[in-house]
Amino acid sequence: MIRVALTMLRGDSSKFIGLVVGIAFASFLVAFASAFFAGFMTRGFSLISENPEADVWVMDPAVQSVEQTVNLPSSALSRVRSVAGVVWAAPMALGKADARFANGSIQSFDVIGVDDITLAGAPAASATVTEGLRLPQAAIVDAGGTEGKLQTPVSTADQWPQDGPHLDAPTRELRAGDELLLNNHRVRIVGHSHTLPRFPPRPLLYMSLANADRILPPGRHRITFVLVSAAKGVDPQNLAQRIHDQTGLRARSTEDFKTDTVRWYLVNSEDVGDMGAMMSLAASVGFGVTAVMLFMFTTDHLRQYAVIKAMGATTRQIVLMVFAQASAVAVLGTGIGMGVCVVVGTIAARGGYPFRLMWFAPAAGGLMVAIISVLAALISVRPAVRLEPGVVFSSR
């Protein structure tokens, strides 16, 4: 019976192809959106990922994600260091600052201040570049996933003009030796780094904590996070708990902090919500069209179902046939959709787009297809089951 149903399905090739393409399109959208979301979220916790030597992150009890910058009292550092199981603890400062380029243009930067002594948290760059951070006013610049935002004028005539900004002057990429003005403090670029791109994308300036302290607006405290390395054999989660118990600060293992950050984005980020809404709209259109097409497929074949019923098929057999058709279309469509997703995703990832195919992307696509196919089959099966097989006698 299943075979007959599948032959019927294949026999009506235009509808069959339409159904498969519909499912493939919708499942592709869902999987692709999920993978894109995973990619964005991965970029959302780039700061955590690029500091793998930190096992535990310590922060203000109110901080929920790496995006929030509430500062800690400077005593936090020594309090954390005194907890058993902590090998080393380094401070890190996060802040935002508007920088003025030599031609007078303004660009917002994330400033990351790293430990003066160990430079823990500094981006991977050549040793001389990193060591350069120890100089006064020094900073390493990083595109942080942006493009064309680090442009400084080519000609010295356009640099630091007295007659107002020269925004249209020809520009080149910022490089070592160039200077920026942050909050009226001169900053000298000592080099470039290429760390993980950020979500949302924005250019970064790494500098020593001491330099950051001078440049960022004056505040009572200048430490946002304390990065902690756990002793060998000490479980980061246990250590985090212990730090929390002893200092009253929030302490999270690296993995937990990533999870916190994703959760925070989900709850707080309007971008993520908008993106989700757009994708779900597109996916529901795809799925809706597919469901209607499956329904039409069944109603177009009612006469054939009537013949089959007249020849003694039970309701169970009819239901089995409709569900077999729905499942075949679902499996085939999902397979194609996922395949296209992997191919397009790989290309997108190579092109620098945030695309990360994690287990839940195909799972989400598959689940949506499963739900919609069952629904479509349920509404399609009704006319076939209720059908009076007597119509077979009518001539056509």
Added chain:
Amino acid sequence: MSPVAVACRGVEKTFGTGAAATQALRGIDLDVAYGELLMLVGPSGSGKTTLVSVIAALLPQDRGDCLVLGQDLRAMGKKDRALFRGRSMGFVFQAFNLLPALDATENVSLPLIIAGQRRRDAQKVAADLLDLVGLGGRAHARPRELSGGQQQRVAIARALVHKPKLILCDEPTSNLDHDSGQAIMDLLIHTARAPDRAVVVVTHDPRIFGFADRLARIEDGRIVRTDSPRPAPAPGGQA
């Protein structure tokens, strides 16, 4: 085994209600014996299709009884009725009603598949039947690749494949030209008619009346006459 394959008594059927009501059957009494080919003839709208539908238990009558192969199908549950129909009846339709996606063999094997037989066995039996109706060479043709007459041959093979005790044909020749119609009736006579089987053929085509063992004339929902198609060479005279 009951002596007759079909026994209808006082069968009535009305479609619709009130002013729009059409009384399609107005008290039908009809017996069909095993071994005979009964032709149900009459003008358009006289109730032929309605009567066959009632006999096939595809349509419930309003009043009267219809015993089919000794069973009152109305007393059965929906599922048992479907199973009984699948086991005991074969159908040939005016519109052929083959499944367009299936080839000839698959179409013929369908009643066996529905009854739960294994595909391979069913197809073997189906292939034999196709040979019998003269289509052995077109076993894998799809319906649209066959002429009307060939399609009806496939339909006849399908009606016979599960060895049913009752075969119901509604206007089997009216979509065919004269020669094909004659050939189809010839085929029905030679393959379908059997001592332990009854065949009912609905038609209003007088050119095939000669194939019947008995003609039942239906007019306006009543059987008005039952006779043999060729008047017996009557020495004594017959009214």
